[in-house]
Amino acid sequence: xxxxxxxxxxxxxxxxxxxxxxxxxxxxxxxxxxxxxxxxxxxxxxxxxxxxxxxxxxxxxxxxxxxxxxxxxxxxxxxxxxxxxxxxxxxxxxxxxxxxxxxxxxxxxxxxxxxxxxxxxxxxxxxxxxxxxxxxxxxxxxxxxxxxxxxxxxxxxxxxxxxxxxxxxxxxxxxxxxxxxxxxxxxxxxxxxxxxxxxxxxxxxxxxxxxxxxxxxxxxxxxxxxxxxxxxxxxxxx
Amino acid sequence: xxxxxxxxxxxxxxxxxxxxxxxxxxxxxxxxxxxxxxxxxxxxxxxxxxxxxxxxxxxxxxxxxxxxxxxxxxxxxxxxxxxxxxxxxxxxxxxxxxxxxxxxxxxxxxxxxxxxxxxxxxxxxxxxxxxxxxxxxxxxxxxxxxxxxxxxxxxxxxxxxxxxxxxxxxxxxxxxxxxxxxxxxxxxxxxxxxxxxxxxxxxxxxxxxxxxxxxxxxxxxxxxxxxxxxxxxxxxxxxxxxxxxxxxxxxxxxxxxxxxxxxxxxxxxxxxxxxxxxxxxxxxxxxxxxxxxxxxxxxxxxxxxxxxxxxxxxxxxxxxxxxxxxxxxxxxxxxxxxxxxxxxxxxxxxxxxxxxxxxxxxxxxxxxxxxxxxxxxxxxxxxxxxxxxxxxxxxxxxxxxxxxxxxxxxx
Ligand SMILES: Nc1ncnc2c1ncn2[C@@H]1O[C@H](COP(=O)(O)OP(=O)(O)OP(=O)(O)O)[C@@H](O)[C@H]1O
Ligand SMILES: [Mg+2]
Numbered sequence: 001x002x003x004x005x006x007x008x009x010x011x012x013x014x015x016x017x018x019x020x021x022x023x024x025x026x027x028x029x030x031x032x033x034x035x036x037x038x039x040x041x042x043x044x045x046x047x048x049x050x051x052x053x054x055x056x057x058x059x060x061x062x063x064x065x066x067x068x069x070x071x072x073x074x075x076x077x078x079x080x081x082x083x084x085x086x087x088x089x090x091x092x093x094x095x096x097x098x099x100x101x102x103x104x105x106x107x108x109x110x111x112x113x114x115x116x117x118x119x120x121x122x123x124x125x126x127x128x129x130x131x132x133x134x135x136x137x138x139x140x141x142x143x144x145x146x147x148x149x150x151x152x153x154x155x156x157x158x159x160x161x162x163x164x165x166x167x168x169x170x171x172x173x174x175x176x177x178x179x180x181x182x183x184x185x186x187x188x189x190x191x192x193x194x195x196x197x198x199x200x201x202x203x204x205x206x207x208x209x210x211x212x213x214x215x216x217x218x219x220x221x222x223x224x225x226x227x228x229x230x231x232x233x234x235x236x237x238x
Numbered sequence: 239x240x241x242x243x244x245x246x247x248x249x250x251x252x253x254x255x256x257x258x259x260x261x262x263x264x265x266x267x268x269x270x271x272x273x274x275x276x277x278x279x280x281x282x283x284x285x286x287x288x289x290x291x292x293x294x295x296x297x298x299x300x301x302x303x304x305x306x307x308x309x310x311x312x313x314x315x316x317x318x319x320x321x322x323x324x325x326x327x328x329x330x331x332x333x334x335x336x337x338x339x340x341x342x343x344x345x346x347x348x349x350x351x352x353x354x355x356x357x358x359x360x361x362x363x364x365x366x367x368x369x370x371x372x373x374x375x376x377x378x379x380x381x382x383x384x385x386x387x388x389x390x391x392x393x394x395x396x397x398x399x400x401x402x403x404x405x406x407x408x409x410x411x412x413x414x415x416x417x418x419x420x421x422x423x424x425x426x427x428x429x430x431x432x433x434x435x436x437x438x439x440x441x442x443x444x445x446x447x448x449x450x451x452x453x454x455x456x457x458x459x460x461x462x463x464x465x466x467x468x469x470x471x472x473x474x475x476x477x478x479x480x481x482x483x484x485x486x487x488x489x490x491x492x493x494x495x496x497x498x499x500x501x502x503x504x505x506x507x508x509x510x511x512x513x514x515x516x517x518x519x520x521x522x523x524x525x526x527x528x529x530x531x532x533x534x535x536x537x538x539x540x541x542x543x544x545x546x547x548x549x550x551x552x553x554x555x556x557x558x559x560x561x562x563x564x565x566x567x568x569x570x571x572x573x574x575x576x577x578x579x580x581x582x583x584x585x586x587x588x589x590x591x592x593x594x595x596x597x598x599x600x601x602x603x604x605x606x607x608x609x610x611x612x613x614x615x616x617x618x619x620x621x622x623x624x625x626x627x628x629x630x631x632x633x634x635x636x637x638x639x640x641x642x643x644x645x646x647x648x649x
Contacts, residue, residue, distance in 0.1 A: 051643050054564070056563075056564060056642045056643050056646070057641075057642075057643045076568070076569055077568050077569070080563065080566055080567065080568040080569075081566065081568075083563075083564060083565065083566050084565060084566020085566070089564050089565065091646070095557070095560075095561045095564075095646070096561075097558055097561065099255050099256075099259060108248075108562070108565060109565040109566050111244050111245070111248050112241075112245070112562075112565065112566040112567050112568075112571065113241075113566065114241030114244055115244075156565065160566075
């Protein structure tokens with residue numbers, strides 16, 4: 001089943017009197033339980049595409065269907081609802097709330113979803129355990145290492161059991177060993193039946209995915225299945 | 239419904255932590271609200287205090303009493319015009335009382351100030367009220383001990399005295415006053431009665447609690463000559479609804495007594511406690527205007543301060559707003575979060591203001607009997623909440639309508 005279906009999508013930014021064509025004409029289909037890496041040079045439109053896929057932004061033209069419904073027609077509230085229930089974001093800079101501990105950070109999407117306190121706490125705890133942070137739930141972000149912070153962010157993305165995980169350079173701020181730990185986590189999530197799209201600059205990170213889409217100047221340059229994807233074997237250390 | 243409740247809880251939680259994280263800044267911002275709320279609470283309390291005292295004083299004087307006098311109590315008439323009026327005399331009173339039919343009682347009164355002594359205790363500058371036994375009917379006096387002087391004692395100009403409650407307290411702190419001999423300006427008087435506490439500070443020299451009542455003839459015999467000074471006629475209307483009719487009758491009777499032609503103006507005044515009330519209302523009005531000005535100004539300054547700090551807070555937390563939106567916060571969630579935060583700051587400020595007002599009014603209580611009422615508390619809370627919502631709205635709205643992508647990109 002198609003989770004994402006975009007046809008002839010373009011995104012134009014106006015800067016002063018100049019128009020920046022971040023995305024020119026992109027068509028893509030992504031199915032359930034795919035593992036896709038998006039690559040491309042800086043400024044090619046990867047983040048713009050991810051923001052659109054994540055319903056943070058709407059296209060200037062073209063069609064975007066998310067699990068069958070037309071996103072470009074949605075109101076702000078409907079978009080917020082989709083982001084909350086269907087999409088899990090992981091950012092390069094973690095983007096945790098600095099004053100909240102790990103548990104509360106992970107709980108937050110469930111609060112916006114209106115879930116009861118006891119069930120919510122259980123779910124958040126479970127998600128943190130699944131990323132190997134069961135013993136760090138009361139730590140604030142500044143009391144955690146970079147890798148641990150990113151794992152909290154992954155737990156936050158997973159906790160609502162979304163249809164898709166979107167990660168924009170999730171290892172960009174981590175050293176290669178810690179990055180590899182995050183990639184091991186993504187592998188587990190993928191093997192558990194989830195759908196993942198990640199943006200990366202690194203060829204060896206992209207090779208974890210099952211499909212690689214290359215973008216250049218707002219156009220799809222190539223879209224191919226990885227013949228032999230790399231399956232990480234590092235043990236997640238706490 | 240459930241979701242909204244959770245969102246409010248989350249918003250309160252965030253607000254508290256945001257305030258905690260910026261304690262000094264938040265407290266400084268609260269100052270305007272603190273002053274505003276304190277002044278509005280103090281103002282309403284003071285007005286209520288004045289009003290209560292006044293009501294109490296008024297009921298001691300009686301609302302259906304007219305005071306015919308050389309002087310108008312409160313007027314725009316020039317003082318020198320009234321000074322040139324003839325004095326009112328006992329002769330005029332005797333003719334007047336036969337002319338009026340409506341009043342249920344009339345009494346001539348005059349006053350003098352004297353030292354009052356009992357053994358080694360004394361009170362200076364006491365208003366000595368001289369009248370007839372009917373004077374009692376033109377008041378609502380009640381007695382702690384004894385009685386008013388009788389008609390016979392009054393007409394006979396006897397040396398008998400009725401004491402106001404404060405005077406009695408001053409002279410007889412422990413003893414029974416009845417039948418004791420006191421000295422008024424050197425003359426011996428026998429105490430026949432002591433009044434209950436009647437009045438209130440607001441009546442000033444009118445306050446019966448600080449007066450001594452003796453027969454009018456005795457005043458003329460012992461203190462002031464009849465030909466000197468002027469007297470007042472107290473007139474009690476038969477019922478509160480007939481005050482106006484009584485006033486008309488009193489006016490025409492007085493004009494007859496004075497032999498005034500139809501085109502000559504009155505050379506006397508008919509006073510009523512209404513005019514006293516008008517004057518009190520003027521004082522209350524001034525307090526109100528001053529209070530509202532201070533309140534308005536400090537709330538305005540406070541609101542601007544809160545708004546400013548909230549704009550700063552929104553700006554500082556742009557990235558956080560982006561994150562919250564990315565994980566599913568709706569516009570109204572963000573709007574609510576920031577409005578709640580500013581309401582919390584204001585509410586906190588309001589409670590501090592209320593506390594200050596309570597402490598100050600306890601101090602003021604020594605002078606003006608006041609008490610903070612529940613409605614002041616509700617007033618303080620609602621004013622601060624409203625200020626919080628009003629001041630927080632614009633910043634919160636900016637936050638709510640931020641584009642999530644731009645907000646996330648913000649450094
Ligand atoms: N809000 C915006 N206003 C104007 N131009 C923008 C905006 N966002 C992106 N762009 C432009 O769109 C183009 C694509 O940007 P985007 O962030 O998608 O690139 P990217 O592929 O993610 O690059 P990187 O690898 O450096 O993250 C760039 O030229 C950028 O300057
Ligand atoms: Mg990017």
